[in-house]
Amino acid sequence: MRKRQIVKNVYWMGAVDWDRRLFDSLIPLPDGTTYNAYLIQGSEKTVLIDAVEPELVEMLMAQLDETSRVDYVISQHAEQDHSGSIPRVLARYPEAKVVTSAKAKSMLIDLLHIAEDKFITVVDGESLSLGDKTLKFIFTPWVHWPETMVTYLEEDRILFSCDFFGAHIASSDLFVTDKGRVYEAAKRYFAEIMMPFRNVIQKNIEKLAPYNIDMIAPSHGQIYNKSAWIIDAYQDWAIGSPRNVVTFPFVSMHGSTRKMVDYLTASLTERQVRVELFNLPVTDIGKLAMSLVDAGTIVIGTPTVLTGPHPMAAYCAFLANALRPKARYLSIVGSYGWGGKVVETLAGMIPNLKVEVLDPILSKGVPSRNEFDALDRLADTIAAKHKESNFKV
Known part of the structure; x- marks a missing residue:
């Protein structure tokens, strides 16, 4: 030029x-x-x-x-x-x-x-x-x-x-x-x-x-x-105020976490909460960062690897902590085989986020009716929090 x-x-x-x-x-x-x-x-x-x-x-x-x-x-x-x-x-x-x-x-x-x-x-x-x-x-x-x-x-x-x-x-x-x-x-x-x-x-x-x-x-x-x-x-x-948006990055290895992610996405949508879903192995990280600009809530979906979160979920938590978005709520959903410290590990990675942590939901193996009911309650909580906070549509 x-x-x-x-x-x-x-x-x-x-x-x-x-x-x-x-x-x-x-x-x-x-x-x-x-x-x-x-x-x-x-x-x-x-x-x-x-x-x-x-x-x-x-x-x-x-x-x-x-x-x-x-x-x-x-x-x-x-x-x-x-x-x-x-x-x-x-x-x-x-x-x-x-x-x-x-x-x-x-x-x-x-x-x-x-x-x-x-x-x-x-x-x-x-x-x-x-x-x-x-x-x-x-x-x-x-x-x-x-x-x-x-x-x-x-x-x-x-x-x-x-x-x-x-x-x-x-x-x-x-x-x-x-x-x-x-x-x-x-x-x-x-x-x-x-x-x-x-x-x-x-x-x-x-x-x-x-x-x-x-x-x-x-x-x-x-x-x-x-x-x-x-x-x-x-x-x-x-x-500006956050929007009525849940940014939902996730990774699933054998399908159990994906079932929980899909169910919660549908449940939130029924409650007029917009969900922006990011499958981490194939996600453009820049698009995820853009979603975090507006998000009122962040939900991280992860299976358990050894005793902790999947490395991609850990990277996502590290990224969010570094970017410091204005989201006000955060939760974690996922699955495990025999046990672990997914929630403790991820929670320890986000000290910069000024968020209220909503009750996480972990399933031992494939989710059952109990976990799906808990996901519905989480959706109710998120929708109510967004309404009380008067988040922009």
Whole structure:
């Protein structure tokens, strides 16, 4: 991709990675991703905001061929998919300085071995004049690293938001054109990366409220030329009430746990509770994370392996504990052969979840009428809890 004009003298530069299917050797990328950098040419100074994934640096360098001077490279976030190509940019423009926070400076020195005299550090709220354009730096820690900041271009009312409001989605469109597709990609991004920091994200959204923002230009995904809807979505995902949804990840080895899962799903559905079911051996973990954004209740279904939960169920509990969704209730259903400590093990893996644990139901072998009756009672309890909590439909 060649550099593309956003407004006069402001350009998108970066790389569209159509083929990437895994991020950080962990996160599924069904739609690829983009690594966005931005060039701003003021009447006196020229700035590059962020860089690209080092594997794709040649794309950025080719886009810079027509740029004779870069005075500043703004590093909003030290993670390598944004900062890793900065040494190459500095090699081409040896007079350029890296503008960043003091915290990011120390991280960039450690991660990229950039010389200390190449840095200019800024404080929260500080401005940088480019002549006819003015940049303001706004610290937004923990979206999603401690040093992250965003940059506001005052004259054009563009917020360069780094990972904030990002979306892993490859597209040839510069601006958002398919809102539904981008909404899903942004929600997946929030679920997998931002959800553990819901409370601080809300504070950072409030911090941005005084600014008139016409566009949001993230470091992943397309540019939001209408910014209100993605800010509203983040508000809902971060602090909105849970929904009348049970997220139900499960694994079954010999069918007993699956019988319990199917029965509870039907029982909840009869009580007007929506169930989102995830068979863990074949599940897209990103879809599971997206469901956790909205869930009022989490139910984990697992058989007993030796004396504990199935490893996939244990991984699911670990994931939920790391992501810290806003669900308020949790239960466990499953089966065992001779005994075990499934409930104790899983309960010990979720200290970060502020949930009420509803009575678990375990069946010795194939479930009987007693277990099915208990599942009906669990469905009654969940439906009543959701109604009392006034969860959104």
